Amino acid sequence: MRTERNLTRRLDRVFARLDREPERPAHIDVPRMSRHRVVLFSATLAFYLAIVWAVVTTSWLVRLDWQVMFFRPYQQWPEIHAFLDYYVVLGQRGPTAVMVAAWLGWRSWRQHTVRPLLTLATSLLLLNVTVGAAKIGMGRLGPHYATVIGSNEMGLGGDIFPSGHTANAVVTWGILAYLASTPRARRWLSALSAVTSLGVGLTTVYLGTHWLSDVLLGWAAGLLILLALPWFEPLIAKAELWLFELRDRWRARRGRTAPEPAVPVTPVVLTARGAAAEPEPPAPAREPVSPTRASRGLAHLAPGPHTARSERTPVTPAGSRRPPHADRLPHTDRLPRGTSQPARPLTGG
Numbered sequence: 227m228r229t230e231r232n233l234t235r236r237l238d239r240v241f242a243r244l245d246r247e248p249e250r251p252a253h254i255d256v257p258r259m260s261r262h263r264v265v266l267f268s269a270t271l272a273f274y275l276a277i278v279w280a281v282v283t284t285s286w287l288v289r290l291d292w293q294v295m296f297f298r299p300y301q302q303w304p305e306i307h308a309f310l311d312y313y314v315v316l317g318q319r320g321p322t323a324v325m326v327a328a329w330l331g332w333r334s335w336r337q338h339t340v341r342p343l344l345t346l347a348t349s350l351l352l353l354n355v356t357v358g359a360a361k362i363g364m365g366r367l368g369p370h371y372a373t374v375i376g377s378n379e380m381g382l383g384g385d386i387f388p389s390g391h392t393a394n395a396v397v398t399w400g401i402l403a404y405l406a407s408t409p410r411a412r413r414w415l416s417a418l419s420a421v422t423s424l425g426v427g428l429t430t431v432y433l434g435t436h437w438l439s440d441v442l443l444g445w446a447a448g449l450l451i452l453l454a455l456p457w458f459e460p461l462i463a464k465a466e467l468w469l470f471e472l473r474d475r476w477r478a479r480r481g482r483t484a485p486e487p488a489v490p491v492t493p494v495v496l497t498a499r500g501a502a503a504e505p506e507p508p509a510p511a512r513e514p515v516s517p518t519r520a521s522r523g524l525a526h527l528a529p530g531p532h533t534a535r536s537e538r539t540p541v542t543p544a545g546s547r548r549p550p551h552a553d554r555l556p557h558t559d560r561l562p563r564g565t566s567q568p569a570r571p572l573t574g575g
Contacts, residue, residue: 256341256463257404259456267453274446281366281387281439284378291437292376295369299432310429317391317426322398323350330405340469342405344462345455349397352451352458357393360447361385369434389436389444392427396448399423404452423448 257263280287300307315321323346330342366387367379380387399422403415427441436444 257456277443314429317395389440392444393448395423395426400452
């Protein structure tokens with residue numbers, strides 16, 4: 227029972243921290259499917275289909291794949307092999323997803339929204355479905371498992387085409403540019419993610435694990451997912467709304483439980499002569515208000531120390547223009563310390 231109460235208090239502190247966070251933006255810019263984005267999506271899709279057609283028909287691109295494979299870059303430049311073994315990790319799905327999810331989780335905490343995490347989950351789901359289906363459907367073998375020199379190695383049960391490392395690098399690092407809050411940050415992050423993903427793809431060619439055409443198709447596959455994300459923004463918004471409504475219902479269900487009875491403490495107010503005065507009547511209890519989705523803008527502050535009205539220090543505004551009272555004693559006729567001033571009669575207004 228004690229453990230459950232401690233867990234409840236910790237959750238209340240987490241929600242209070244989220245609700246009163248000052249860095250939550252007033253307006254979050256959500257990308258839309260503009261005409262420019264539609265043109266880019268169509269051009270990237272045409273490039274994707276052209277690469278697939280060039281490999282299926284065993285065109286010049288397949289011959290280039292074999293020439294690069296016979297060149298064996300890992301033997302030409304062996305001094306960078308150790309570095310590229312670590313660099314290629316930037317395209318592995320597990321480590322990159324953990325790193326980017328940690329950053330987006332921190333942004334969700336600061337901005338009081340789960341949209342960054344939901345966008346990342348949507349992009350990774352699309353990546354697994356589209357790239358995975360293309361790998362299994364085309365069944366191309368990699369350079370290390372090639373059987374016939376000069377062939378496209380399609381339909382032989384492989385899973386190398388398109389490059390998953392390249393597509394994952396494009397999506398995972400490109401999602402940071404997609405969720406950037408300013409146009410300048412979006413441009414810089416887009417360039418950085420493009421260079422990183424292209425470097426990861428060329429590293430796989432250097433290591434001999436992918437054909438060059440695999441890298442080109444993987445880069446196009448990841449870019450298609452990033453360009454198509456605005457079509458899924460309404461679904462992401464509905465999922466976020468559902469999550470917050472679920473949180474509010476959980477709060478309301480937990481609020482209906484009877485709280486532990488607290489021992490009331492009656493404040494004792496001492497007058498100037500040291501006698502105990504009668505305590506002030508307690509303030510009327512407010513009616514409980516069920517939390518709703520529309521009340522998210524209010525700050526649910528954590529419980530803190532509360533002082534009674536009689537314990538607060540009176541504050542007199544500076545520069546008051548209130549006229550002096552007629553019965554106020556002059557400066558030289560102050561009463562001695564410990565003597566209470568007679569009460570003034572109340573006048574109707």
